[in-house]
Amino acid sequence: xxxxDDDHGLIADALPVFVSEGQxxxxxxxxxxxxxxxxPGDRELLDALFRxxxxxxxxxxxxGLDEVVAFTHHVETLLDRLREGEIALTPDLSTVLxxxxxxxxxxxxxxxxxxxxxxxxxxxxALVARLEAFRGHAAVPVPASVAAPAxxxxxxQCWQVSARFGADTxxxxxxxxxxxxxxxxxGRMVExxxxxxxxxxxxxxxxxxxxxxxxxTLETDQGRAAIxxxxxxxxxxxxxxxxxxxxxxxxxxxTAEAAPAVTATPARPRDAAPAxxDHVRYIRVQADxxxxxxxxxxxxxxxxAGALLLARQTRQGALVxxxxxxxxxxxxxxxxxxxxxxxxxxxxxxxxxRVVRDTAAELGKDVxxxxxxxxxxxxxxxxxxxxxxxMHLVRNALDHGLEPPEQRxxxxxxxxxxxxxxxxxxSGSIVIRISDDGRGIQRQRVLERAWERGxxxxxxxxxxxxxxxxxxxxGFSTAEKVTNLSGRGVGMDVVRxxxxxLRGSVTIDSTExxxxxxxxxxxxxLAIIDGFLIGVGASKFxxxxxxxxxxxxxxxxxxxxxxxxxxMIELRGRVLPVVSLRHLYALDSPHRxxxxxxxxxxxxxxxx
Numbered sequence: 001x002x003x004x005d006d007d008h009g010l011i012a013d014a015l016p017v018f019v020s021e022g023q024x025x026x027x028x029x030x031x032x033x034x035x036x037x038x039x040p041g042d043r044e045l046l047d048a049l050f051r052x053x054x055x056x057x058x059x060x061x062x063x064g065l066d067e068v069v070a071f072t073h074h075v076e077t078l079l080d081r082l083r084e085g086e087i088a089l090t091p092d093l094s095t096v097l098x099x100x101x102x103x104x105x106x107x108x109x110x111x112x113x114x115x116x117x118x119x120x121x122x123x124x125x126a127l128v129a130r131l132e133a134f135r136g137h138a139a140v141p142v143p144a145s146v147a148a149p150a151x152x153x154x155x156x157q158c159w160q161v162s163a164r165f166g167a168d169t170x171x172x173x174x175x176x177x178x179x180x181x182x183x184x185x186x187g188r189m190v191e192x193x194x195x196x197x198x199x200x201x202x203x204x205x206x207x208x209x210x211x212x213x214x215x216x217t218l219e220t221d222q223g224r225a226a227i228x229x230x231x232x233x234x235x236x237x238x239x240x241x242x243x244x245x246x247x248x249x250x251x252x253x254x255t256a257e258a259a260p261a262v263t264a265t266p267a268r269p270r271d272a273a274p275a276x277x278d279h280v281r282y283i284r285v286q287a288d289x290x291x292x293x294x295x296x297x298x299x300x301x302x303x304x305a306g307a308l309l310l311a312r313q314t315r316q317g318a319l320v321x322x323x324x325x326x327x328x329x330x331x332x333x334x335x336x337x338x339x340x341x342x343x344x345x346x347x348x349x350x351x352x353x354r355v356v357r358d359t360a361a362e363l364g365k366d367v368x369x370x371x372x373x374x375x376x377x378x379x380x381x382x383x384x385x386x387x388x389x390x391m392h393l394v395r396n397a398l399d400h401g402l403e404p405p406e407q408r409x410x411x412x413x414x415x416x417x418x419x420x421x422x423x424x425x426x427s428g429s430i431v432i433r434i435s436d437d438g439r440g441i442q443r444q445r446v447l448e449r450a451w452e453r454g455x456x457x458x459x460x461x462x463x464x465x466x467x468x469x470x471x472x473x474x475g476f477s478t479a480e481k482v483t484n485l486s487g488r489g490v491g492m493d494v495v496r497x498x499x500x501x502l503r504g505s506v507t508i509d510s511t512e513x514x515x516x517x518x519x520x521x522x523x524x525x526l527a528i529i530d531g532f533l534i535g536v537g538a539s540k541f542x543x544x545x546x547x548x549x550x551x552x553x554x555x556x557x558x559x560x561x562x563x564x565x566x567x568m569i570e571l572r573g574r575v576l577p578v579v580s581l582r583h584l585y586a587l588d589s590p591h592r593x594x595x596x597x598x599x600x601x602x603x604x605x606x607x608x
Contacts, residue, residue, distance in 0.1 A: 015063060015111060017284070018059050018060070018062075018063055018111070019108055019109075019111060020284070021059065022056055022059060022060070022108045023105070023108065025052045025055050025056050026052075026056065026101055026104060026105045026108070027350075027351075028048075028052050029049060029052040029053065029056075029101050030098065030101055030353075030354055031350045031353060032045055032048050032049045032052065033049060033094060033097055033098060033101070034353040034354060034357060035353075036049060036089060036094075037089070037091070037094050037357075040088065040089045043083075046079070046082055046083050047083065049079060050076065050079045050080065050082075050083055053072055053075050053076045053079055054076055054229065054232065056068065056072055056104060056108075057069050057072040057073060057076055058182060058229075058230070058232065058233070060072065060108075061181075061182040061185055062178045062179075062181060062182050063111070065107070065108075065111055067107055067110075068104065068107045068108060068111070069185070071100075071103060071104065071107060071124055071128070072104055074100075074127075074128050074131050074132075075097065075100050075101075075104070075131065077131075077135070078097075078131050078134060078135055079097075081135055087134060087135065087136075093134050096127060096130050096131065096134070098354065099127055100127050100131070103120075103123065103124050103127060106120060156187065156188075156219045156220060156221050157219070157220065157221065157223070157244070158217055158218070158219050158244070158245040159217070159218045159219075159220070159224070159227060159242055159243065159244060159245060160215075160216075160217050160242075160243045160244075160245040161183075161214075161215070161216055161217070161218055161227060161240075161241070161242050161243075162195075162213070162214075162215045162239075162240070162241040163176075163213060163214050163215075163231065163238055163239070163240050163241075164195065164198075164212075164213035164238065164239040165210045165212050165213065165234060165237070165238050166210065166234065166236075166237025166238055167209050167210055167211075167237075168209075168210070168237060169210035169212075169234055169237060169238075170208055170209070170210050171208055171209075172234070172237070174233055174234050176210065176212050176214070179230065179231060179233070179234065180192075180214060180216075182230055183218065183227065183230040183231070184218075186218065186220045186222045186226055186227065186230060187218055187219050187220025187221065187222065188218070188219040188220070189216050189217070189218050189219075190216065190217045190218075190219070191215075191216055191217045192214065192215075192216040193214065193215045193216065194212065194213070194214055195212070195213035195214065195215060196211070196212070196213075197213075198211045198213065199211045199212075213239075217245055224242055227242055228240070228242070285340075287380070290340060290341065293337065294337060294338070294341065297330075297333065297334055297337055300330055301330055301331075301334060304323070304326055304327050304330045305327070307323050307326070308320070308323040308324065308326075308327055311323040338379075338525055341379050341380045341381070341525065342377040342378065342379060342380070342524075342525075343377060343378065343380045343383055344374055344375050344376065344377055344378075345373070345374060345376050345377070345378050345383060345423045345430070345432070346371065346373075346374020346375060346376075346423075347374075347383070348383055348386070348387050348390065349371045349374050349421045349423075350371070350374070351387070352369065352390070352391070352394050352421065353369055355391065355394060355395065356369045356394065356398065356419060359395055359398045359399075360398060363398060363399065363404075364404055365398065365402055365403075365404055365405065365417060366405050366415055366416040366417065367398060367402055367416065367417045367418070367419055368416050368417070368418050368419070369419050369420075369421070370418060370419070370420040370421070371420075371421050371422070372420070372421075372422040372423075373422045373423035373424050374423070376423040376424055376425060376430060377524075378423075378430050378522070378524060379523075379524060379525040379526060381525075381526055382430075382502055382522055382523070382524075382525070382526060385498065385501075385502055386432070386498075386499070386502065386520070386522065388498065389494075389495040389498045389499055389520075390421075390432070390434070390520075392492070392494070392495050393434050393495060393518055394419070394421075394434060396492070397419055397434060397436045397438070397516070398419065400438075401419075401436040401438035401439065401440075401515065401516055402417035402419065402436055402437075402438040402439075403417070403438055403439050407439075411513065413437065417436065417437060417438060418436065418437045419434075419435075419436045420433070420434070420435045420436070421433070421434055422435075425524075426521075427546060428523075428524065428545075428546030429521050429522060429523055429524065429546065430521070430522050430523075430524055431519060431520070431521050431522075432519070432520040432522070433517060433518070433519050433520075434517070434518045434520075435515060435516065435517040435518070436515045436516060437514065437515040438515050438516065439512070439513060439515075440510045440511050440512040440513055440514055440515055440516055441468060441471070441508075441510040441512070441516055442512060443464065443467050443468070443512070446467055446468075446470055446471060447461065447462075447467055447470075449476065449477075450467075450470045450473075450476070453473075453475070453476065455470060455473055455476070456470070468508045468509070468510060469508070471492050471508070472492050472493055472495070472496040472506075473492075473493060474493040475493070476492065476493070499520055499522070502522055502523070502526065503522075503523050503526070504520060504521055504522040504523065505520070505521050506518065506519070506520050506521075507519050507521075523544075523546075529544055529545070529546075530544070530545035530546070531543065531544060531545055532544075532545050532548045534581070536581045536582055536587055537582070537587055539581075539585070539587050541581060552571065566578075567579070567580060
């Protein structure tokens, strides 16, 4: 897919923004469509779905990506029929729309230089034919008014259009020339005139304020609604007037052909513009830039802690107080900066709606997906790295856990299985649970397979917890045959290793005949953690502060040894084991008596 020649450099520079926003619209389209399957008559979902397609089509038109515009036009047309109630959403239609969405994603990927597969064009043509069949029409070629400017025709309608853009058009990130360029693709635009009567004298011009207006005649077969849609992004702030006009005279057509074409320029950034109090503003920042800032902040946290330590050693009150104030400010900056990396886990959960739908259909199962705690926030880097393990666990639950409808009914269960994803914060960590009401893990079957593979000595029966943990052993599988989803013994061991690489843990609980629950516990962030500094002689140790429940005074008289020589201590009527770091790490110190009472204080630790 090639970019238009005009202003190629400027458009190419802005293209990544379009690709990013386009991918967001495509993801929203998929989620809205899956929600619409459960509520086919929800008008708000239908309208939102239509807006996604319209936004992608409009933005692609601004960049001259005609293939995206042409294909999305068919989807948009069918969605319009759905909104008007002329056709109903069925599972087959929903499947076709999801496939169309996948094709739009591929077309947008091509805009960044990706190569198209040999069957891409043929597949899109087949999808267009199926869309037309749902509309009750034979397949038709793409309207010329969508793919390219229309040729002059006596049957086309002429419209006189006057548009005066609002003062905040630039601040809202919109470009009047880009909108005008897209409007020109609806047909043939003639008699274009710029209304600059509202432009103030040069010394009084605010470069962030728009004073532009345009008048033009448009010859098109798209109708008034299509012209209004072209201004859809700015319609609330634009004084738009559309009137029917007489046919365009030949002289005007010749004039238009001789006039320079309107070219698209990238939308202006909104950095310096003040926003209305009731509007939430966003700014896109490259992830590597944010990571660089957080890495520097980690170094600043460590340097600040070191400066405070040195200040305390000087015993100068004013210096200690100044460093403590700096430390508080650094902590506020740290907390605010880390919030920039936090994203809702629900964005990852939502991806599994399509996975559950397609996989369940492939396996011949009826599965309802329940999502709770989607607003729970987690570090973006953790979210990105946990997506694949979660994907495997979800597919594993669908394949191994949940039974086919006939087996569920024979067991006295509802025909529809339930798969639940949930997330919540607990003790400075995030807990993610994947649970189902399927057949559960058959412990005897797992144990027999472990005996066969030599993972457990034959005849030995470990405790239930250890039996369940066997499914995470490398190469372990209880599947009788290899399928597209399972049977090769690859996956669960990788899931555990990936989770542990994130300083997390995974546990499993299962009841035969009732279902399973897998619980993943992860740190909220991998960037900066609070630490608790422990000193044993000349050695220093740092424990994650979230792992410290309580600090008690060292009481040698309360310590005792059990029959095996292990240390214990009594705390509020409970006997707790005691681990000596000195003995555990064989730390020898000439100042044994002085070091017996280990020093401790809060500290900061940063990790990349």
